[in-house]
Amino acid sequence: MTKKEDFKEKDAEELSKELRQVSVSAFFERNRHLLGYDNLSKALLTVVKEGVDNFLDASEEARILPDGEVKIKAISDTRFLITIEDNGPGIPKEHLPRVFGSLLYGSKFHRLKMSRGIQGIGISAAVLYSQLTTGKAVKVWSKTAKDKKMHFYEMYIDVHKNQAEVKKEEAIDTNKPHGVKIELEIEAKYQKGKQGVDEYLRQTSITNPHLKLIYTNPDNEKIIFPRASNNLPKEPKEIKPHPHGTELGVLIRMLKETKSRNLQSFLTSEFCRIGSGTAKEMIIKSQLNPNDKPQNLMHDQAEKLYKSMQEAKVIAPPTDCLSPIGEDDFLKSVQTEIKAEFYTAITRSPTSYRGYPFQVEASLAYGGELNPEDSIKIMRFANRVPLLYQQSACATTEGIKETNWRAYGLQQSGGNLPIGPVILAIHIASVWVPFTSEAKEAIAHYPEIIKEIKLAVQECGRRLGIYIRKNVKAREQREKANLFEKYIPELANSLSEITKENKNKLIEALNKRLKKDLPLLLEEGRIDEKKEVEGVVVERNKNEKQSTL
């Protein structure tokens, strides 16, 4: 503690000498844990993830079937050279320095369209992390068309300016048609297991059956993820903001910046789901005129307009901006990857939160090689990207915990995850997935989202419950019948002694009775046996018919 006489007050001028603008690069360099670089193992995953996400987004947008290669070469235990090469559309030369050398440079931030990346941070943050930990420049090759040259850049990020500092640049002749290749050297650690790169790529191939990927891991093992489907995902459409998802401050800015000459056309052209009738109604309710110039609105008028926009009944946003995996593909992918005895999948109808459309899908696998003593395993995906960290902070986990799994035949205590041989995969597709951090590891607890997750999970659970009840019941009844059958001669013996009836007659009568009472369960028992041999029962989606594969 300072004594009173030490109170030499300093003045504002003196104190303000230190004030300065911090660049967004400097901010994230210092706060790299916010972007997924809080430890060495995660760093490796994050860099690969950012590269693969960008590649998948670009190739889908360009309508090219993605065909890529990821190589991780160990330079030492804590240093790796990562190479990611794709057959995407490439990036034009003039944009390369900004895409890789500047944070917050991207194409997706201003659009409402489902995509993996959105902020324009990911890949440049990987470059930032590389130069921070190894001091090395990123190397980028890009070719945009067969008749054009390939462009090569070697660059750093000037952290003070948040822009590229190009070290080397050249044009190269090559036969490759188009695509991007990047090379980054980073401090990292390679781990296998459920939070490692191998698992991330495996899960990526589950939700991206159209992807073909060759992966060479640091142990020099080559793993090929073949293309499971030649169909590109449906191309999601870009949508306009929904009136109910727009905030007052944004509306005021839109009014100022619009090219529309009057309020009527402003409302109908810059929002989705506002037809001319609804627009007129909103305007008149706000005591404004459809011909008013948007730029001239005073604050109070804008606020009135905002209020009537919120109060008006407007149908939910269009959902063609979403591209779900689909029940069939989700089921197939899970079947390919997980050996179980029962599978089911469901794709919920799209809905929206705060004006942003979203859609939940769930896929469940039960039994087989899965461990019946553990908590169920969860696989989480957002816009087809696997989420490997922060499971407990995620809305998906919350939705699963809030579901009563005892009703479906699993053990569950309190609000914990249920116990049982189950893998549950959840996918949420949205134009704006609300992540809890820039590292995009967990989905925020929006009530609308948790509700949809619960509904999807409950439907899977209900189907699982039917399967478990049927099979467990059948199994139990069959065991009872077997036991009874075994004791029939003994029983007949005793009865014969008591009643002096012929023993063989009694055996016959008892067998007859058993057969009459339990035909169904014996039948079921037989299906059960068959299933146990073949090991796979697939319950198809809505129609719920079972078939053995």
Added chain:
Amino acid sequence: MTKKEDFKEKDAEELSKELRQVSVSAFFERNRHLLGYDNLSKALLTVVKEGVDNFLDASEEARILPDGEVKIKAISDTRFLITIEDNGPGIPKEHLPRVFGSLLYGSKFHRLKMSRGIQGIGISAAVLYSQLTTGKAVKVWSKTAKDKKMHFYEMYIDVHKNQAEVKKEEAIDTNKPHGVKIELEIEAKYQKGKQGVDEYLRQTSITNPHLKLIYTNPDNEKIIFPRASNNLPKEPKEIKPHPHGTELGVLIRMLKETKSRNLQSFLTSEFCRIGSGTAKEMIIKSQLNPNDKPQNLMHDQAEKLYKSMQEAKVIAPPTDCLSPIGEDDFLKSVQTEIKAEFYTAITRSPTSYRGYPFQVEASLAYGGELNPEDSIKIMRFANRVPLLYQQSACATTEGIKETNWRAYGLQQSGGNLPIGPVILAIHIASVWVPFTSEAKEAIAHYPEIIKEIKLAVQECGRRLGIYIRKNVKAREQREKANLFEKYIPELANSLSEITKENKNKLIEALNKRLKKDLPLLLEEGRIDEKKEVEGVVVERNKNEKQSTL
């Protein structure tokens, strides 16, 4: 799924049309939940917190005893006008638009010095949130000296440019000596309870006994937090980076940007704890020359230098950059705020993680009005700022859970929080508190930090254990003695019948015996009674003597 014929590939030129730079304001406007604006109740807390944090930082730096006022006026159930006025040093006119109208503008980012704010995001993000939800401009008044005019600004943030858009500006004559006043209108919700503004300010006054604050809440209740200490906290010193906390990429940049003419002076002047001997050793080990120009180092040379800097034995960073609350003040503050029967506090010695000095303090209150059936209550502070959200994600919680509380007389199952009438306050002071998000709600799980938290908590627990054992034991023995005393006549009666000894003689003998054997416990029993009347026992810090207050 799209059919093959739909594969109309788009080229890179077409796709890159949408590429653009996003401003940091636009980024955080869209991701406002990252800054603590994910729901209406939290928004109110966050805005008040940013204002009060800045005020406390500024007044401490200017060595002024802080004297402030916070007013929250309800305009509707979801709209509030917040006014925060202080007697700090003020902000010079030319900086006002940038401090309030530009994100990442501040004085603390580049310095290694303990302070509440650090990024230059907080208060401008509050302005951003205000204009986003109510469309209103922020109003700021600032005066830096008695003989200067007060300056008034009314401004918005131009989100595209991340800079202020001044609406109104004027100079005002006033008698006020110096200080800042801000006024913000926001969408929010007012809640009482453990995550509300009232609680935040109460806790702020606990860790800032030098603060005087008048608070008017939305229910128009005026709450005065009086100044408990006339001593300003010790002024933390700014330190230079420690060689072990510096990353390769940062070293390379420092080498390029330094004004030092040779490596020797670069190392000794730009880092802490590198004397000229150590510097020479590092340089020679890297096969470099002390006279080499830092700017001329090649990448490999810089990397070698980095390596020998990491390998060299360097003492821990200086710790005068930290300003802990101190055991006495922490104890006093907790005593003032919490009615319990036993208190203790400990301030650990400073240590460091990744080259950043930090220090942990803990204060524990037991019994009294605290609920013995509940989990213990935790109060968390970072650089004197109360943390009210994300308790379960915080390193402090982890440290408490990892402590074995059964050894100290509390119930605890598994790795959960213990049960008992306990409040445990933890303060971590550091030049760089590693928060898990920009909203600064929880401390990241650095092993070095968790270890220090555990050591602090264990010491409090040990003292609590002694207190519980002594008192519970004394209480039990007293009860036994009372019971025995009560049965002495009966016992004497029976004994008299058996032995034919005089009954009164026996009573006397038994009483004598009781008094001889249990003088200590009867004495303790008396202290115990006394304590129960007065309700407070304070166990002082290291010397551990008990006194009744």
